[in-house]
Amino acid sequence: MEEGLLEKTGKSLKDWIEVVKKTELDKHKAIIDYLKKEHGFTHGYANFVALKTLKSDTGSMDxxxxxxxxxxxxxxxxxxxxxxxxxxxxxxxxxxxxxxxxxxxxxxxxxxxxxxxxxxxxxxxxxxxxxxxxxxxxxxxxxxxxxxxxxxxxxxxxxxxxxxxxxxxxxxxxxx
Structure with a gap:
């Protein structure tokens, strides 16, 4: 997903997390809606960035x-x-x-x-x-x-x- 995100958008996951943090959005759905509407994300990539931003995916937990x-x-x-x-x-x-x-x-x-x-x-x-x-x-x-x-x-x-x-x-x- 991370490689695909960079290929499709020209920005890394880290860059997109910073973009989302600047919005001060803190709800999963709100982040997805923002990325889809403002940046043309597909649902899959928007969900991926939202999970990583909120550190709510299992990969972000020890x-x-x-x-x-x-x-x-x-x-x-x-x-x-x-x-x-x-x-x-x-x-x-x-x-x-x-x-x-x-x-x-x-x-x-x-x-x-x-x-x-x-x-x-x-x-x-x-x-x-x-x-x-x-x-x-x-x-x-x-x-x-x-x-x-x-x-x-x-x-x-x-x-x-x-x-x-x-x-x-x-x-x-x-x-x-």
């Missing part, structure tokens, strides 16, 4: 901020998350943790697990277990779609048991 924001209003889920991380970390030191806006991807060579605080009372653990049958708590991927093959819904720390950790380890091994 990992700890992304994780902190995921659990705002869902603090009671934090112990479940911590127990999952503790268990997963024991599998090896070749795991990359990649926070996103609403979830945390666990990656070896490929993503093998996704931890998402789905509601105020539940974490959805997505797993990539190709070829494994659904059984009991190991259900269909549900809202994860093709990102994961299975989902485990967790509402208490006690549910992060040996069975769940075995499924995660199996996904971890498949991703290596």
């Amino acid at each position: 990992d700890s901020t992304l994780l902190e924001n995921q659990y705002k209003g869902k603090e009671s889920l934090k112990p479940i998350y911590e127990k999952l991380i503790e268990g997963i970390s024991s599998f090896g030191n070749d795991i990359t943790k990649t926070p996103k806006k609403d979830s945390l991807s666990m990656i070896r060579k490929r993503q093998f697990a996704l931890i998402k605080p789905a509601t105020k009372t539940r974490i959805d653990l997505g797993l990539k277990l190709k070829g494994k049958e659904e059984e009991g708590r190991l259900g269909s991927s549900g809202p994860f779609g093709t990102m994961c093959t299975h989902r485990v819904q967790l509402t208490s720390v006690d549910e992060v048991d040996a069975e769940v950790l075995d499924w995660i380890k199996e996904a971890y091994e498949m991703a290596g």
Whole structure:
């Protein structure tokens, strides 16, 4: 996007952020409308500049901020998350943790697990277990779609048991 912005407008992202800051606009939609009307931006580039100006895109946030924001209003889920991380970390030191806006991807060579605080009372653990049958708590991927093959819904720390950790380890091994 940044390269395309420079090609299309002759100005860098940094230049456009300065242009927007001079307007003193501080609302996402107002910035988009301004860039479209006054500078002929397409929606995509206007949105990109607005996100970067307001530092509201995930690329402008550090990992700890992304994780902190995921659990705002869902603090009671934090112990479940911590127990999952503790268990997963024991599998090896070749795991990359990649926070996103609403979830945390666990990656070896490929993503093998996704931890998402789905509601105020539940974490959805997505797993990539190709070829494994659904059984009991190991259900269909549900809202994860093709990102994961299975989902485990967790509402208490006690549910992060040996069975769940075995499924995660199996996904971890498949991703290596």
